[in-house]
Amino acid sequence: MRAVRGQAAMAVLAACGMLVLSACQNGDDQAAAPDAKPSAAAPAAPTATAAVSAAPSKTGAAPKPSATATPAAKNPPAPAPPSASSCGPDGRTTVSPDTIAVQRYTPEGGMLSLVVQHGTYGCPGRFEPSGPWTYLPISEKAKITATAPILPSVVMGKPISTDELTSWLDTHPDKGLPFHYHLNAAGVIDTLDEIYVK
Incomplete structure (x- = not known):
């Protein structure tokens, strides 16, 4: 009877060992997989603004433009001067x-x-x-x-x-x-x- 219990215990230990090895291998596979990198969206350039209708005067203050401006909310980084x-x-x-x-x-x-x-x-x-x-x-x-x-x-x-x-x-x-x-x-x-x- 003791021999049968000993064999059953050995079988349970062997099954646990197989499960542990299998879990470790799956973890290694996931760690080895490269992470997906999200692509960065390009910033929107400002839209064109409305033209000033009247001719400039001799002072710093300018006449009222003909329509409202519609600039974008964000600007791209400053460009380097061209080579x-x-x-x-x-x-x-x-x-x-x-x-x-x-x-x-x-x-x-x-x-x-x-x-x-x-x-x-x-x-x-x-x-x-x-x-x-x-x-x-x-x-x-x-x-x-x-x-x-x-x-x-x-x-x-x-x-x-x-x-x-x-x-x-x-x-x-x-x-x-x-x-x-x-x-x-x-x-x-x-x-x-x-x-x-x-």
Whole structure:
């Protein structure tokens, strides 16, 4: 009787050992399988804004644009200036969606807006505004950094207020200084960084 019980115990132990080995092998197979990596969605570029209808005046404040702007809620990362090898046959690169040339501003419509132009990077890398004047609303609390000529002799960029920017535009309209910008979820500029130009 003891021999039969001993054989039954041995059989149970052998079955448990087989189950443990099988579980370990399945775990190794799952660990060896590569994890699926989700693809990152490309950020949407801002849509074109409405053109300013009236001719510019001699002051920094511009006339009211003909329609409301519809910028996208997010901008792609700032592009690096193009290399000579990326220049097209016309000496230009593609439109830079997060760079604008600031010409003027307008307080009309109850919202402060910058009158701007989009454009392309020419070769070997200077931003060249082109196309119609459009406008983008800017927050009164936007984080703005400026360099020369807004701040003479400043190269690296220092913070200024929205009021300081509009005061400079009052006395220096139509300069077309290039800026990188970012829009918040409401389509309003919340970050504006001047690009230093020698």
